[in-house]
Amino acid sequence: MADVSLNGHVHTITALVHDRPGVLARVAGLFSRRGFNISSLAVGHSETAGLSRMTFVVEGGDWVVEQVTKQLYKLIDVVRVTNISSESSVVREMALLKVKSNKDNRAEIMQIVDIFRAGIVDVGKDTVIVEVTGDEGKIDALIKLLQPFGVRETMRTGRIAMTRGGVAAGTKQTAVPAAQSAPDTEVVP
């Protein structure tokens, strides 16, 4: 799998944080006031009650990543920060795409959707909603192919990521890359 985090100075950082009011504002505020360029942010509950896990995609060189990590640690609500860019990891994003469609081209759209192992989750009179999961490259590719039909609305979750094998990201300083884990089957066609 082509991981953009390894080139172009794009880094994937996960943080385990206390699930308290304002924690998102603390993290988001930190990024903006320190001038860090954040291209995506996804938040959700972790496996532990009371803790949430955030995934950031940050642009910048090593200095930026080091500062982001250190500054995040200074927030009292942040438990653990892990830069998983150099780890072997599974990276996913989900998107919902509302595509213009009629009975003449619906089959063609479904064909494209099938190739991407995506699905159609809603069919309207003149639109369909496509649900797709994959890394950013795959989603970008699907959007590009659907563009000629007319993409009326897109909703993307931002990247979530998890290191392969070993221990959960954020419970140890560095996750162990596991060579023996299964290869990623969800590869961009």
Add this chain to the structure above:
Amino acid sequence: MGRVFFYPRKGAPVTERQAKESEGVLHLTGAQMVCESLVREGTDIMFGLPGGAILPLYQTLPEYPQLRHILVRHEQNAGHAADGYARASGKVGVAVATSGPGATNLVTPLATAMMDSVPIVAITGQVPRAAIGRDAFQETDTTGITLPITKHNYLVMDTADIPQIMSEAFHIARTGRPGPVLIDLPRDVLTESDDFDYPEHVDLPSYKPTMEGHGQMIKRAAQLIADSQRPLLMVGHGAIISGAFAEVREIAEKAQIPVITTLLGIGSFSGEHILSMGMPGMHGQAYNNWAIDRADLIIGVGMRFDDRVTGRLSAFAPNAKVIHIDIDPAEVGKNVRVTVPIVGDAKRVLHALEKQVEQVSRPEWMSEIDAMRAEHPLGSGHGSGLRPQHVVRELCDVTDGRAIVVTGVGQHQMWAAQHYVFKEPGSWITSGGLGTMGFEVPAAMGAAFAQPNRPVWSIAGDGGFQMTMSELATIVEHNVPVKFAILNNNNLGLVRQLQDLFYGGSRVASGYSANPDFVKLAEAYGIWAKHVTDEPQVRSAIEEAAAVDGPAIIDFHVEPEENVYPHVPAGESVFEMIESPAGREALSWLT
């Protein structure tokens, strides 16, 4: 505001509460919990100003006579007073304000304390929980506003949480790299009651400051020191906060390393010591900047390589390797490339490092530094009138270098930093990072409450003094023996200096043409005061003021054209340093 609040007072006939108390469980109102927590955290004084939302707390204060409350004239001054108190005592300062404007007036002191790593706990009132988010009277998003300027903050939504939050707040404020913590308390959280169970100790899994330096790094640092020919110690506020005075001296003497103290590090090393160099950077002693340029090793201790210290980073200490010791990992490697990073408490790291450092002498480096000192001496003024540098030197002489000196920001601050030679640690209180004008009045008041037996001198600018002089009333109320030396040049002096040096002398909005007569102003408050216009009067005026039992103000009419030298232009290097009025000519390209 016609509502009547209900809060049971201590001793009120609440049978359930009395029953629980007999079992050893306190049942208290939120306001009582706050007071009880303050007492347990060792708070004996707080600075504040009440208002509707925080009133339940104030109405509870009579039950806690051990909590002394100082009513200020402006919440900003409550914050700065708590700051001055914290810096002079080493304890946590406490400031109290109401919701809305009370809380927003705390913004400047919180930012000041954040930049200078000062432990403050600020307690603010908030509108009742049900009114939050409805733009209620005097409502503001206090935790939102103060988020980037506090080490941490809390909005308390449940009375039962108060003991835990109060103990966490004090723990966070005073440990690691200290800083301000704000607790926002809705009015009904203060009036409701719950069981009070104060935590024995605080354990925050996500907050564990590193105290001990890494053994391997300390070993490498000792090796670098052994290998170096021209080392320099650059010591900052961290050394003062951790109380590393003996450790700095021991390592400096053993390894023969000259000691530069940053603006906030002044006092961490005796100014009289033969290895004492003074301040670096924009307005530091010129020879220090040349020494930094020559050094082959910089040992930064509890300092953060601020832009006022380094100037243009690419030209800073070009020949030096860097050992950086700081308790805040984010500071290490933030501004300069570090050869050996050591995260830990300055006192403990220096103690460990000192054991591994070899005793050496460095006669060549010392004689080189002596030559730089001789070639680039610290000037004592160029103008014809009363020289502000002379005032500071006389003040230092009369107080034997043992006063607590408090300043705001600007020329007066730089002259005080350059010319007052401190003999005792922790005697210099100034707004460094944020550069807050007006800090000198309330912070001096706070310092005097912390150290009632030491002389406290506020060296003030006429600009800053007028920003916060409303606190003179508070000072008189409590007969606080703060002495003010106003270096009055009827100017925002450093602004005027920047305009003269870098804006072709175009003096826009930097002159005051109608300053008050500060002696008459003092009379209005009943404060002893005196004008001084000539150098021969300086010493006797200072002696008279020092002898006054209570506050005193001396209005020094200093030479308005006097500039602070040296002056490294912002973002430039030591090679662009202006060392005297003549030096400006050589740099005409700068404008």
